[in-house]
Amino acid sequence: MIDIPLTADLVRGALELERTERGLVPHRLPARARAQNSDPRLAMAEAQPAGVRLRFRTRADVVELETLPTKQVYAGAPPRPDGVYDLLVDGELTAQASVAGGNTLTVDMATGAASHAAGAPGAVRFAGLGGHLKDVELWLPHNELTELIALRADAPVEAVPGDRRVWLHHGSSISHGSNAASPATTWPALAATAAGVDLINLGFSGNALLDPFTARALRDTPADLISVKLGINVVNADLMRLRAFGPAVHGFLDTIREGHPSAPLLVVSPILCPIHEQTPGPGDFDHDALAAGEVRFRATGDPAERAAGKLTLEVIRDELARITAERADPNLHYLDGLELYGEADFAEFPLPDALHPDAAAHRRIAERFTEHAFGGPFA
Template sequence: MPLTDDWITTPLTADLLRGALDLERTEHGLLPHRLPARARAQCADPQLALAEAQPSGVRVVFRTRATAIALDTLPTKRVYAGAPPRPDGVYDLLVDGSPAGRTTVSGGNTLTVDLATGATEHRAGPIGTARFTGLPEGVKDIEIWLPHNETTELVALRTDAPVAPVPDRGRRIWLHHGSSISHGSDAASPTTTWPALAAARGSVELINLGLGGSALLDPFVARALRDTPADLISLKLGINLVNTDLMRLRAFGPAVHGFLDTVREGHPTAPLLLVSPLLCPIHEDTPGPSLPDPAALGEGRLRFRSAGDPAERAAGKLTLKVIRAELARIVAQRAAEDPNLSYLDGLDLYGEADNARLPLPDELHPDAATHRLVGERFADRAFAADGPFADGATHG
């Protein structure tokens, strides 16, 4: 049945959205942000602005009898100059918690990025529509997970029956912060990023502050974590500090302590899990920065290489092995005063044997199968009966 203009249009408001920390009114509608305005004002980095406005983990949630739904959106699609075209962002539909549909939205704005120079070009495009029809009769809870890797302005929600907010289900809130892998880079869809998969297995409500290229121990991010209500918190730190060659070992340890101290100001006893980087062979022993491989770009492929020198470790440059050792040391040091702080070695989620079987396609980011592997392993360790996020491990 086609959607028509006489169907019900419901204003998109905060009570119909989950996973966003801020909502910005735009010319076209509502733009979800994963960092609050105060945090965004403290950093002009375009990479961070792009990452936090991509709604990884953000979903439109409502209760309805509708059998057909249309969500009008204005996406902004990334194009990397010289690289293969990226697929359109995916919208996942859940009905009463179960997968029930998947679609994309054509059109939208285009942001072209030149990886060699960092230059960008923005071209405006038309609004599109994500449609879901043939849904089951009767009252049901709907979740539309927005594309994890595509900035999405919400324009209108149209249905063939009224909608209402879903009452609080009493599920624990899991607040996670990490890099592009946590953000969902190269996952198949928004519900199959590794944090989304782990949240589903753990029956928790996810707030995903995975920020591609931007997990850099920024104080404003720590304050955002501090000020966000949550029952469970995890921080996956390290790889972006190597990617960007941002700091040396002397600064890294105190920065981690300060980040943890700030988070603890708002969540003094909540289970807090510090996760070190997954295996990334190009940076295990070689510092950053990470740069696009020009030879691969010349072949129309995107691949990264390490531009550092292993000899620079002596001067305090960071590698993943150095970071894992330092994070484990920091957790052990703080254990006496913070018994609810735990450490998870990223190699337990993706290590050498996994890399031999499921190599990183671009040398930095996992594919869809690896996202599933990491999500399952994280859930098995964190949400196990003896894990740091075991049911009942909510301390505020």
């Protein structure tokens, strides 16, 4: 086996690589943005490498990646499965594996308190790939912080030329990949593979909140195609009211346009989520379900508060449609999230925790997005 240097040209989908004593931690927000963030949930989300993968060309029959994962455990909830590593060969999902052990972050969902326990690194090994020349993509777990320690193969590897269009996407936990089966089967990853584009996924669980530092990260990242999926986190965080939402969206789009004045820019409103369609936030865990060992969410707001400017998903969709129409930007487009997942889809693929789509729904959303976006403004 040959030790392969973990260089930046082998890593796709990260905005920055942090050098550690052991190796590299991929980040999906740059250091400047991380320095302006005070929310530990966003700090954890941006360091989970959703959409980040190693991509290289090789004749290797065996590839091995050593990492130090950080597992997230919710006190009182069923154990979460280990993060999955997806191996794609010439664009086809070929094998999957997980790293056991690693660090453990235990979170008390009732209080938000967290404790950390150190663990040992582990490795995934993929063999029987064949001695022919091939493009290999090794997708890192989308929901597990992953420190890259060593890459080994039984033949040399080389970086793949960056000859694909770059699609830069921002969204919530649904874009991050919550409840998807694996990193290459989150809906953005499936859509990117189907369209043959290079994905940079800035989907942050619980944190698509119109933060200016996120807008600047989007502005400063080279990209050919840009999409922003906005709304659900603003509602379930009960972050702002209608008066603030419109100007915040305008400011977010203005910042992106400073760096990408003419790139196709697609604004996507929320998919169907019945608990928040007409009921404002804040969202909360269903504590009765938690007591039974099940994770579910609920809306705690009062529908009557809409009159005072509280936001619901129905209000958000109307506002985003209005804002995109009024900006008079020929390269700005709007996609109603109900076109991706609506009433009929909910009947077929209900949201298992009342908030996030399951693996089958991720595939449905990917198919619809590919059709509407890559068959439309991104064509």
